[in-house]
Amino acid sequence: MSQPAKRAVVFAYHNVGVRCLKVLLAGGVDVALVVTHEDSATENIWFESVQSLCETEGIPFITPADAKAPELLAQLQALKPDLMFSFYFRHMLPQAILDVAPAYNMHGSLLPEYRGRAPTNWAVLHGATRTGATLHEMTAKPDAGAIVAQQAVPILPDDTAFEVFGKVTVAAELALYDVLPQLLAGTAPRTPNDLTKGGYFGGRKPEDGRIDWARPAREVYNLHRAVAPPYPGAFTDIGPRRYVIERARPYRGALPDGLAPGLAVVDGAILGICGDGRALSIHSLLADGLRISAAELKTQLAA
Structure with missing residues (x-):
């Protein structure tokens, strides 16, 4: 039974x-x-x-x-x-x-x-x-x-x-x-x-995704991976704009001398320069929620 x-x-x-x-x-x-x-x-x-x-x-x-x-x-x-x-x-x-x-x-x-x-x-x-x-x-x-x-x-x-x-x-x-x-x-x-x-x-808040570019590239990359969309994303604020990394990979190439930590445009590509002299290659970047090109970012960074 x-x-x-x-x-x-x-x-x-x-x-x-x-x-x-x-x-x-x-x-x-x-x-x-x-x-x-x-x-x-x-x-x-x-x-x-x-x-x-x-x-x-x-x-x-x-x-x-x-x-x-x-x-x-x-x-x-x-x-x-x-x-x-x-x-x-x-x-x-x-x-x-x-x-x-x-x-x-x-x-x-x-x-x-x-x-x-x-x-x-x-x-x-x-x-x-x-x-x-x-x-x-x-x-x-x-x-x-x-x-x-x-x-x-x-x-x-x-x-x-x-x-x-x-x-x-x-x-x-x-x-x-x-x-x-x-x-x-x-x-x-x-x-x-x-x-x-x-x-x-503990729980994580969107603010926890703020990037400290002085940190080593591996740490910044892991932060991006941990909060990439559909989570709120790793971000940095420059002036009134908020930039969110949508897709990125470790950068494998050689970097020019003198680049300060933070977002940069090098040879037509968006990079995130980190404190250990390494960088992220950012394949998709959002500016205030909209996807932005390398040329647009270069203009904004120069403003």
Whole structure:
């Protein structure tokens, strides 16, 4: 006689939320409720919609403004889920919610590395050569619970955070898919999360993309990769204009003597001169949101 389907409540947002929710549905999980977010009018929404998936699949969903609201806790308690999952949900869940049922979170790094916010962006910023996704038990302390499953992916030298995030999304799907039968059977492995390694990182703001041209070229390039569009981008202000690097690569040629750190036009090409005497070759530069040519930049820099 077959066992009844496990009932789950899922907190989810973003691409990882969509893909992991689809894994649960494919695995026969009874998703009783999805808790997600309203899209912000001030955010560049380049990612998939959990709400749209719920509407397509006929899954009940809510978008509470406060994850600590007593009404939400009462609703979850009434559903009596067997399991709860958090897939890129943006709010911390209070202990009272975690006490409702065993809860698991999907984090976008190889824990214990890059705990906290924006793990993919931080990994690229720090020049990491690999990252991945980790499913772990949820505790009141973020990203601290025992590890249930991990899937690694490479970070290639010229990958942007956007490109790496695509890999992390697939890694999250694979990690959950592989361990889901064991989770449902109650036999999933648990590996201690060694918090003496790695570290916590905070959220990132657009202002964090400001370029310090006195830094070495590799650091400036990693900053560009970490925040390249569709993220807000690495930028520099010259007078009233804001210049944002859209696409760039390390410059391999010889530089003329006497170039000051900052934007420059050399032999009809846009370069970003850095403090170590090296440069970035900027293939696409935005000036106040519009793509600008080398000739236009040269005119503006001379003004």
